[in-house]
Every structure is written in structure tokens, then in C-alpha cells.
Amino acid sequence: METRTDLWTRRTGETHTVPPRLRLASTGTLKYGLPVREVLGVSTLADAELVAGAAGLDRIVQRLNVMEVPDVLAWVKPNELLLTTGYPLRNRPEALGHLVTGLNERGVAALAVKPGAYLDELPKEMLARADRLGFPLIQLPEHVGFDDILNQVLTDILNRQAAILARTEEVHRALVQIVLAGGGLPEVTAELAELLDGAVLALDGDERVLAGAGSAADLKTLELWLERHHGLGLHGDRVVVPVAAAGEDHGLIAAYFPGRELSDTEVGILERAATVAALVVTKQQAVAAVESKYRADFLRDVLAGRAGDAERVVAHCAGFGWDLARPVAVIVASPDLESDGSAVPVRQPDSAKHAQERLAAAWAAAVRRRDRDAAVAAFAHEVVAVVGLPAEGTLADLVAGLVREVSTAEGLEFTTGVSRPAPGPATLPEAYDQAGKAVRVGRQLHGPGETAHFDALGVYRLLSLVDDSAELHAFVAETLGDLAGDADPEAADLRRTLQVLLETNLNVAETARRLHFHYNTLRYRIGKLERMLGPFTEDPHLQLNVNLALRVLRMRGI
Template sequence: MVNVANDPGPGGADLPAPQALGATALPTRDLVTGVPLARVLQLPSLVGASVHAAPEQLSAVVTRASLYAADPQEGAAHHVVCLDPARLAPGTDPQLLVRSVADRGAAALVVTRNGGTGGGGGRHDWAAASASAGLLVVLVRGASAELVVTEVLGAVLDQQSGILARVDEAHQILVGIVLAGGGLQDLCERLAGFLGGATMVTTTDGRVLARAGAEADLESALALDCFDRTGRLVTERESVGIRDPRRDDAGRALVRIVAGQLDHGLLAAFVMDRTLTADDVHLLERAATVAALAITKEQAVSAVEGKYRAEFLRDALSGRAGSPTDAVAHAAALGWDVDRRLVVVVAETDEDDTQTTRSPEEVSSLQQRFARAWSQAMAVRDPKAPVVGFSQEVVALQAVPADADTDAIMRTVGEVVRVVRGDGGGGRRTFSTGVSRPIDSLAGLPAAYEEALSAVSVGRQLHGASALTHFDGLGVFRLLSLIPDSADLRRFVEESLGPLAHDDVAEHADLRTTLSVLIDTNMNVAETARLLFFHYNTLRYRIAKLEKMLGPFTSDPELRLKLALALKVHQMRGI
């Protein structure tokens, strides 16, 4: 304990602005804000008081003040408790009294008159009691306990009214931004100015829609563990509202952006040099209502624009958008650039919405969210790329360089797919993606769209959910997928492969692999043995066994073709 006696501090100084008070460290008991004890001790009634406290106790926060009561009806957490020793019963032990006040969570005990008749002991008794109980004790002369209570409550009220005025002023400014035609980016910029650090608006699953702040603050925020490698805020692990100041992440706060029953996303603030307090979070909540207004306005506008965009792209995909020249001009009016080399990308959810148990409203919400994720991921790379969501798919026309080969195109599309998935996608449904061959004119758009549809459908059959497939990678599977009756394909596999069509015997899958490699190597026994790590004689034995089951495929080219097709069909799923 240190004894700071007769230390009036900077008398007459104005109380700090609410933002400065918000930067003060909060106590470790409850998440509250108020006036720090260091400022309380500058009140007129306490100037010149003798203060017995550890230095860290001066940062404790006071929210109320009350007169001492021996048998209180409620706790005194964050109170300044004031007492006049003259009113104590004779023989009152300062040690026990200070301990009882400390146990009730008080921030400080103010002892006035410092003696007189009654109980309570002398100055040194109170100082010793303060050191023993670990409670800040203030000894003051010339002021009554009632006066101290009045001044402390006045300071708290001034503090709170200042905060409310500041928050209300900020709210009016933020509303004015939206009413003047501003959007989420303008909102974030002004909010970052109020709070310092970086601010962001994200979707419900963490896709960043707008962000603002100094470059260094943004980089520091994005380097936090609450962002994944794609730049998505991992909302599944983040709490909403004020945080315990003892936590390492108390410098960030998230609030929901809600309008009616709709959850539009999150408003987040990140500061690196202080703790975000309840007052900061209250400002964020007020800002979130403004953000909801901005998002609702943007959604109303985009709904109308999206309708016209979807109708135009649907016409273009079906070849009904007029001449290429007219279609290019129409697309430009909608903010799209389609007068370049393009590939059609179709992303289709793996869940069949016609067979789902979800409600129509939930399915619609999920599909809208899926389309927004694609739009946002594409907009970062190419703001003029067309992206439209239909009933169960999203279609994007992605620009590719003139010299890009298939591998380069797939790497580019794969980057967008990874961003949309976002390390789990925040609960988003899995989807498969198909990519067409490049086209140099919109005249080839209908054919490219069909290629992308084939790629996504066959790719899912070959690779399962979350497949990413280029049309050129389909090969013979493209022809097999055109057979509408899967029962015919199943019969063909069973008739061609016989017992090898099923896995009821563990050896059958291994024998199919051997047969497949033999056909791929054009019946080169030595090469097949090397690839399968078999001894030459072991492979000869297996070939004999396969011919006994399937026929003389080593000498019959038509039988080999039949078996090769059957193996390809066997790879396909859902037949």
C-alpha cells in the first residue's frame, strides 16, 4: 500500500471526454463503466484528502455512491461508500468494518471528520485497515459524508450524460450519412473516426462487405486469429457484445445488424491500444441500426437491378439476347464487361432442393446467401464480371487471358471457389463447380453454358460433392452422361464386368484396379507390374484369373473396349 497524503491533484481540471474515460481500464469484477477513482479524488470535497491505496486501485471505476449502512439491503459493487465515524457505535473495529465493505465489492471507502465521538479509531487505524483489506480508503476533513456522496453522484451523472450526448450525436451523424446517400463504406469510415482503429461490416458468416481505418490498423486487424486465411471473419468462434476486459481479445467487439426478424450481418470494431468498453459497444449498437437501414436500402435497390440482370443473363445464356453487339452494349449498361475472352462458371449446390426437408423460406435464404458469396468473391477480382444466382445455381462469366491454358483457368476459378467456401463457409452448403471452354464472342455463350452444366453434373458423379471440373476433363464421361436411363448403364456394367461389378468380395476392387491399369498401359505387362508394384509372375497369374472371369480381353480388342467403358461407367456415381 502507498499513502498519498494531501495530494490535491490538478485541481479545477475538467473531466475527460467520454472517449477518454472509455479508454480507462475496467475493474475485474463486472463489466461496467463509470468515473475512475483517480478523477473522483479530484472532486472539491476530496481535495487534500489522505489516500491509502495501491497505485492500480486508482483505476477502479465508480458508478454509484452511498452512505455506509451496517446492514445493507444490497451490495455496494463499484460504490464509493462514505461514513462518518462519529455515527458509528462505540468500539467499532476499523479492521472489521473495512473488511466488510471490501467484501461487498466497494471501489473505495471515504471516512469523513476522521475521529470525534463514537467509534472508529484514529487515522493510523484506518490506514492499517486499508492495507489489511486491500481496499482504497480516503480520509478527509472538512466535508460531510452526504456532501461527498452528492459530488460523486454528480460526477457520475455528468459522465453518463456526456456519453449519452456523444452517442446521440454520433447516431445523428451516422443517420445523416445514410440519408444523404452514403453506404456501408461511409458508415465504417465515420465509425473508425469515432472509435479509432478499424471497423468492418460483414455478412452473417464473416464475408467483409466494407471496412475502414488506417492501413496499419486494418493490417493489424486482419492478422488477428479471428480471421481465416481467406480474409473471412470466423464468426462461429466470436462472441457478440462487450467482452471481459481480462481477455486478450477485449480490444475487439461485434454487434449484430438486425432489421425486424432478419439478421443482415455483423458490425465489428478492432482497436489495438485499449479495451473496448460498454460505452463503445453501445455506440456500435446504435451504428448497427444505421447499418441495417443502409443494407435494407441497398437490398431494395439491388433487388430491382438484380431482376433485370438475371433476365438479361438468362436470355443471353439461351441465345435470346440479340446480336453480340447489342448484347455487349446492354451488358455495359448493367455494369458488366462481356466484350472479352470468357469462360462460363456454373456453381450448383450439392443438396437437391426438390427433395429437401428445409422450408421454402430457408432454401431461398440459403440460395441468396450463396449467390451473394459468389458476387462478393468475384467483385474483389473483377467488379465488371457478370454473376447471377438462379434457383439452385450461380452463373458467372469470368474473364481469362488470351494465352491462358486449361490449367491456368482452373487455378483462377479454384481461387474464387476457395474464397466462397472460406474454410467451411460458415455453415454454407457444399457446392460443385463446372467450367466451360473459353469463348471469344457472346455468340458462343449458349454452348459454353451447356458445357459448364455438363461439367458440374458429370464432375459430381465422378468426384462427389464439392467437385471442380473443366469440360475438357470429362472425356468419355461426357458421352456416358448423355444416357438418360441409369438402369441401362447399371445393366451394362453388370453384364460386362460380371462379378467384378460388385464389392461383395474384397478381392474384386483390387482386380478392377489391375484390369484398369492393364487397359491404360495397352496391355503392357511389364509396365503394369511396375506401376502396381507386383512381381511379373504375380501379374501373369492375375491376368489369367481375370480372363477366366471376363473372357480373352488380352487378345480381343472389342472386349477390351467394352471392359474399358464398363470401368468408366463404374466410376460414375448415382447410376
Template sequence: MTVYGTGPQQDAPPAPGAGLTVREALELPCLSGARLVAGARGDGRRIRVVNIMEVPDIVRWMRGGELLLTTAYAVRDDVDALCALVPVLAERGLAGLGVKVGPYLSRLPPRMLRLADELGFPVVELPGGVMFNDILSEVIGTVLNRQALELEHSRAIHERLTRVAIGGGSYQDLMNVLLELSGCAAAVLDEHGAVLASAGAPPTDEPPAHSRTVHVDSRAAGSVGLWTATDHDDDTGLQGHAHRIVALEHATTVAATIAAQERAVTSREQRYRALMLMELVSRPPRDRAETVRRASAMGWNPWLPRAAVLLEVTDAQGASPCSELALEERLLPLARRAAGDDAVIWSCQGGLAMLVAADDALTDRCHAVHRAVTAAHPDWDVVVAAGTVRDDFADFHHSYAEAVETLTLGREVHGPDFCRGYAELGVYRLLGHLPDEELRRLVADALGPLLDYDRDHEGSLVDTLGAYLLHDRNGVAVAARLHIHYNTLRYRLRQIERLTGGLERTPMSRLQTELAVHARRMLTARDRG
């Protein structure tokens, strides 16, 4: 199970430990005589490293975050080249430019300073007597010390938050610790934005100032958010902005771990529940008292009359539209609302199985389930098939078998999208009591010549007859259903008349032929099921 806490973010602050700002660097002893002469708006740029420029083409080797020091010797007589450096360095993401004024450059060109102000790119005037090596060693030393402190703070925050997960802590425990570390109101939300746990009373009418997405198995499972406490925060303390973000990111990782643990527990419980219910609907219970005890422990009433209902969905290609877990998460809330709170629902291959508390509205509930899923996923084919109501839980397996038969036969008769109950099967309920051997004999006696013709000529007379009877002998509707010309249909019907001796020759032969067509559909459905 993959667990991680990074993802789409509301904010993208400088990474903790990324260095010190230009403003902070100017307070170091090595830069005591330096002046920020342009680009003051960008004095918050962070210095990652210090470099020295003696030739202009060094710019192409810059990666961003550098404080670039220069005597401007290489461009001392070329004001245009010196001015052109500013936009290039700003675009490269450098922290700033320090130019030594004195031996080679008497003053910085006004045009260069105007460009720096426009771009918010810091330009620092260095006194002529300053040594580059002093700046380089002190600035880099300060950056490395800060990085070490940041790493230590990050490790401490990580250990503190990780103890919550190791100790079996809840979301609430995690938010309490995050509040303590950050000084900000905090909350963990599910994927729909509902608050699962919070600390510090975060406002309900505004989004968090900072948030991170929780991922479990590469899927968004929610988020962790912080609401900024004040507008004047100390960036050097544990409750400073950088450390808040570190705490938030570590808390998000721990939240993902808790979410994964909860899903694992839920999954085990659901598997146990599904196995128990499948056992109940597969055969009569061996021990009624034990079944009642286990049912009560699962929180459902075994004494209500119920009917088994199957819900299956497929995409346009006839396959499952998503993984079993994702399918359950999408279908369960829809089925719960439509079938009623007293329905017992569990996951099965391709959809859901249900034991719906039966009353006069069973048919309405089934159609409500079909409508709910179809409305939420109009690109899916939805099948809802119900068995008959059984008063005793020991007979639920009969209702389940009827639901299975309704589903498999319904796909053969009605296609990939329908809602039917076993009571609506009509003649198929009668044929369903016959063994396969008897059904095959009926098919062979009534349709044998047509089956032989189709086999020898790669024809489709049996399918044509089935469609003809299904559409009440409406030739136009049958031709449209089979996607053939009306004259082609007439030719096939003449062939059927010739091979069978006439569909309408006697009432008994007509009845036998129609029963045989239905029997063949039932056999096909059983084979596919």
C-alpha cells in the same frame, strides 16, 4: 438480417453515465471537510451508489461502484479487521471507503493507509460532525442527474446519427457527422482493414484510439474507429471521452445498418445477374438484340469468344464447406484474379459459373483457378470443368452443357478433385452423343454376365474391371486402388475371364468391353447429375 454494432473492442472505458469519480465527489458541499488520505492513484474510480456499513459482513453484498461510509464502530478495537477491509473492498470493485474519524476511531491505522496506497484504493477521512444522510442524498442525487444528462446526450447523438441511415446516407455522410460529434478523426473500415470512408484525415500509420466492430448477420463486416484529437479532452463536454464512446457505438450500429442495406442491394443485383446469365447458358436467346442490351448494361462484352467453366468445392465429407454467401465471398476474388478481369462470373450451387474469354490460354486459366482455390483452401476438394470455346453468345449454352457433362463425368472417373476440359474427355465425347437407351444396350451386351453375377453374389466384378482398364491392366496399381490383396484381384480377373469368354479373345470384343465400361461410367454420372 441481424445487424448490430458491438463486438471486440480496443478499449473498455467506464460506461457513460456510470457516476461521478471520487475526485469529483470530494468537491461536493457535503464532503467539504473530507480528506483523501490514501489511495490517491484511484481517485478516478466512479461512484455508482452510496452505502453505509455498520457490520463487517455487509461486504459480501457489495456489487461494485459503491462509496462505502462507516464509523468503524464494529471494528473499532480490531486494527487487523479494519486493515483487512481494504483489499476485500478493492477486489469487490468498490469506488472507495469513507471513514468518520472522531467518536469511535481517533485515527486511521497507518498500516491500513499503506495498503490503500499500494492498491490504489481511495480512503477518505470524514470529519466527525458530517452526517451520512447528507452525503448519501447529495452524491446519489448528483449521480442520478448525471445519468439523466448522459441519457439525454446519448439520445441526441443517436437521433443525429440515425437520421443519416434513415435519409439514405452513405458511409461518408456518417463519418462527417461522427467527426462533428466527437471532434476526432474517424473512419469506417472493411473486414480487411481497408478504409471505406473517413473524415478529419485520420493518420494511416497508426491504429485508432478507440474502435468498435461492425457485425452483419453475426459476421464481422468491418469496424469504425476514432483517432483521439488531443491528450487534454474535456470529459464534461460533448467532445469528452464518454460522449465520444457513445457517438462511436451509435455510429457503429448505423454503419452496420448501412452495410446490411448495401448487402441487400448487392444481393438483389447479383441474383438478377445470375438469373440472366443462367438463362443465357441454358438455352439460345429468344431476342439477340435484347440479350446484347442487357449484357452491355451488366458491363460485359457479349462479342468475345468464351467458354463456360464450372468451379465447385466440397469438404472432406463431400458437402459444401460453408454457406452460399460465404462461399461466393471466398471464391470470387480468387477466381477473378486467376480467370482474368474479362471473365463473367456468378454464383451457382456449390461454387461459381464462369464465361471465360477464350484464347490459347483457356487451359492455363482453368488450372490457374484450380491452383488458386487449392492454395487458399488446401482442405477443400476443388473441381474445375470447362466446355469448348464458342464464338457466338447464342451458342454459349452448348459450352455450358459440355462443362456440366465434364464435371459430372469427371467426378465419376477422376474423383472429387480435378481440372478438366470437355476436349480432354476423349471417347466420352463420342459416347455423349448416344442416348441413354443405346448406352444401356451396349452395357448389357458386353457386361451383362458380370452385372448379373454382381447382383446375385453382391460382388464387384464390374468395378474391378473398370479399375483394371483405367490403370492400363497394371495389377499392382489396381489392387492398391481397390484396397484389396493382389491374389484377390487375380481371382476376380479369372472370374471375369470365365464369364465374358476372355477379355482379349478378339480386338472387337476387347474394344466393345472397354466402351461398355466407359458407357456405364457415363450413365452413372448422368444419373448422379
């Protein structure tokens, strides 16, 4: 049996026989077994002969079965070594060729036949077909019993599988101790890189590098390879395993071992390390959630004016890494929701809660890259950032860059509101109110996905400062009368005519062109509007009132 130098040999100086081959399934689950070539090396098969299908010697044997019925294809399983005397097909030797095809299609590892009692020899068609398919066909000697083969091969697989599990369990306990002692992903990856003598990276669910260990050149090579293409499993001298817990994907562990393949034990260790990494990530997420809530609660108090005097606010925020002693602006980003509460998608559907989490993480990352002293927190239905005024460029340029980066990265649609500059903590509640109003007015006027600056809202800024909405509604009803309601389609149509007429500064010809009306039709409509509203075409004060009422009506729901 072959021996191999691997992790345990390097650490202990001991050598041991090669453990059974492992294969990573698409989910990362390890599959244990022996290649057919190693099965042929056990003592009970010393006199067995491979008569066809040599190209399939690397097929994995995980279980054994004995063919006792002619319709065995209904009972076989993948990765089986099937044993037979040919008795079920003794009267139909021509069916053996079709049997090989059927077994190959069902993923059987190999077929071992003992001729003599029921088959004088294996048909040439059977041998030819096995060679074409790369399906190993083994001829057994007459003196070997099936029970001996079953016992020895299964015992060999199980014993060596147990040895692998024992070794990987020992390393798993060591990695868990690192975590229990307060270590995180940097310590786990460092231990793995030392044990496996390679480069190891831990990545989050978005495949951003969280930690890494190994030589700088090997880490760079591994990162570049991951950017281009990868899939779970073994890739020559590289391996990728998933980090998952409770059915949730937390990221990946990738490893690179230049110029050599991993031993089976080392692959098992990496998979156990992925479990430990999931423990680290979930612990960090729990801690981060508590810290994030505490930060958000304090920032909410600051923006509501409940956090105390300016000196206390500045000192407390400094502990979070926030600098609020400088001129700042408040930015509010609010996800645009469908009527069912789901986020308006740019690329894919999303729940409101998940959209909020993704939006908060993306805004925090984008803001931190531009201003490390900014405060960013997620509230119930919005993300709030308090950023310093840029030393170069304008606030509008800064916000446009943030919106562009977040919307491109996350594929979500959101409306953004920006306050006036705030000189200090005492003016932050007012600035937060301005940013919130900019969001609401901007979404109402321009639809979802817009960015609105409070200073650029014009007359809508003044209207939004009126706290008594009932008074605004009364003003609309008094000025527009029957035109204020939406129940009558004719009223809505006349209101549209009035809006365009005022936008063109009472230019009848231009209004008729925009609305595709005949000139005389529009003159008739203007007469009807004046009978309902009064002589607004001649009275500038009435015209101003009508214009304001239309704008208040447009802000309905704000």
C-alpha cells in the same frame, strides 16, 4: 471542475464541465461513471482525505452502497463506492485488512470510512494493504452525512450522463438524416471526420475498408495499425467500435486522433455513428440482395437460352457491366457438401447456405480483380462466372489463379468445372452445360476440390454427352454381367483386378505386383474373369467394351 475543449466547444464556442468518464466494454457498450479522483472533488467530500491507494484514483464509480452487515462481500457490485462507519466490524478491527482484499477482488471502486464513533483510527495493516493493491481508501470527516454523499454523487453522475446522451442524440439524429436523404457510408464517415477532426474508417465484417474520411496520412496510419492488431475500445488516440444489428456483426468503425484523447462526448458519438452505419449496411445489403437476384435470374435465362436473341442479350448485359459480345468461357464452382448438407471445411465447419454465400462473394471479388467485364452470379447450388479469354497466358492459368485465391481466402473446398471457349451469347447454353458436366465428372472421378476442364475429360467427355442414362446402364449390365453390382464383395474385388489388368495393358507381372498377388493367383483370377466375361484378353473388341463399361460404372451417379 475541469473544463475541456471538445466537439461542442469547437462547433458552438461554449465550454462546459467535463462529462463523466466512459469506458468501452468488450461488446462496445458504453459504461458511464466518475473516476474516484473526480468524486473526491464534489463539495460534500471537500474535507475528505485519501489515506491510501492513490494508484487507484482512476477507478470508475458508477454506483454507491452503504455497508451495514459484516458479510458485505456477498452484496457488493463492481464499480461501487462503499460507505461505512465501521460499525459491522467494530469488535474485529483486524478484519478490515481482509475486507480491503475482498472488495478489491470484487471490483469495488473505493472504500470511504467515517472513523470516530466505532473506529478510533484505521489499522496500519489496512492502509498498507490498500496501498499495495492500489485500492483507494478515503477517510470521511465526522460532519458529513452519508445521505449527502449519496445524493450529490449520484445526482452528479446522472445529470452529466443525461447531458452526454442529449448531445450524442442530437448528432445521431443528424447522421440519420444523412442516411434518409440518400447518403451512405462515405457521407457518414465524412461527417464524422469533420465533427471529430480526425480520420475515420468504416470496415465490413471481413475488415475490408468500405469508406474513409480524413487526411490521407492519418488514414494510412490507421489502416496499418488495424492490419497489425486492434481490439474493441479505446487505444490512446485510436478507438474501435463495432457495427452490429440484430445480433449480426456488420463490421467496425475505427477512428484516429493524432496527439489527443477523445472526450467522452466524442466516444458516445462514435458509438451512435456505429448504429447509423449498421442501418446503412443493412439497407445496402437489402438493395444488393434484390439486385443480385435480378442479375442471377437474367444470367440463368441467358445460360438456358431463354433471354432472347444475341443482340438483346449483349445490350441487356451491358447494363449490368457485363461484356458477353467477346469470346468467353463459363466457369462453375460448386461447394463440396458432406452427407449432412454441411460444407466440406478446410479450416472450420460451415452450413451449406453460409458456404454458398461466402463462395459467391469470394468468386465475385476474385473475378472482378482480373476481369471487370465478367458476369458472376450465385445460383442455388453453385457459383457461375462468364469470363473473357485472357489476352496473356492460358484459360487454365486464369482458372487456377482464381481457384487458388478463393480457396485460400475462404477455407472452403469446392469443385470447379470449365467449359470450352464460347464465341458469343448463342453458344453460352452449351458452354454452361459443359462446365456443369465437368464439375460432376471431375468430382466423381477425382473427388472433391478438383478443377476439371471439359476438353480434358477424354472418353468421359463422350460418355457424359449420352443423354440416355438407361441405355448406358443396360450396356454395363450386358457387358459386365454379375460384375456390375456392388452387393457381392467378391464381384467388387474381381472388378478391381480387371481394372488394374486393363490399366497395365494386360501385363500380368505388373498387375500382380500392384495388387500384391502371387503370379499364379492372378492367372487363376484372369481365368475366372474370362469365364464370366468372355475371352477379353484375346478379343480387342470385347476388351474395348469391358473398358468402356468400367468407365461408365465409375461415372455412376453422374
